[in-house]
Amino acid sequence: MDRLEALLGPRQELLHEIQALPIRWDRERFLFWLKQDYPFVEALYRYLVGLLSEAPQAHRPPLVHALLATVEELDWLLSQGASPGDPVHPVRRAYIALLEEMGGLPYPYRLVLFYFLNRLFLEAWNAHVQGEGPWQELSEHWSAPEFQAVLFDLEVLAQGLLSQLDPSLLQGYLLRILEMEKATWSLLL
Numbered sequence: 001m002d003r004l005e006a007l008l009g010p011r012q013e014l015l016h017e018i019q020a021l022p023i024r025w026d027r028e029r030f031l032f033w034l035k036q037d038y039p040f041v042e043a044l045y046r047y048l049v050g051l052l053s054e055a056p057q058a059h060r061p062p063l064v065h066a067l068l069a070t071v072e073e074l075d076w077l078l079s080q081g082a083s084p085g086d087p088v089h090p091v092r093r094a095y096i097a098l099l100e101e102m103g104g105l106p107y108p109y110r111l112v113l114f115y116f117l118n119r120l121f122l123e124a125w126n127a128h129v130q131g132e133g134p135w136q137e138l139s140e141h142w143s144a145p146e147f148q149a150v151l152f153d154l155e156v157l158a159q160g161l162l163s164q165l166d167p168s169l170l171q172g173y174l175l176r177i178l179e180m181e182k183a184t185w186s187l188l189l
Contacts, residue, residue: 062153
């Protein structure tokens with residue numbers, strides 16, 4: 001088992017709970033969820049800008065690609081009716097607050113946690129979103145080879161940083177990320 005998997009190991013049960021949530025998909029519920037995703041993705045954009053401003057040169061290419069994917073996602077969310085001025089659901093506000101808190105950590109922690117933010121979301125997404133539906137365009141965006149390559153590069157960078165980090169601090173944040181993911185996906189129950 002690699003070090004990233006070992007770090008996630010104690011939290012794997014919570015990830016399985018998220019993947020097993022009995023999501024009820026309908027167009028109205030999905031559009032609400034998308035609109036509530038906009039403020040979070042905007043906060044993720046700011047988190048990424050902060051990462052990029054401190055990144056060593058070797059880390060910049062995947063972070064630039066991740067930033068571009070985030071900007072494209074923000075544009076897509078706006079095209080789906082999201083509005084920067086809409087009220088933000090308390091669940092999303094709490095997740096944004098967690099992102100802002102993590103933004104104050106040293107760069108290596110922020111990068112590893114950014115990798116996990118993406119990975120854990122995509123693992124939940126892949127468990128819940130199958131077949132055709134209003135999510136098709138977004139699914140194609142996240143499953144595109146370019147985005148998968150970015151995730152792979154982030155995983156390699158995260159692996160390279162793990163040996164210098166406190167595993168208990170990372171596990172604490174991983175638990176909180178998973179709790180926020182569960183609360184976010186629960187908006188679709």
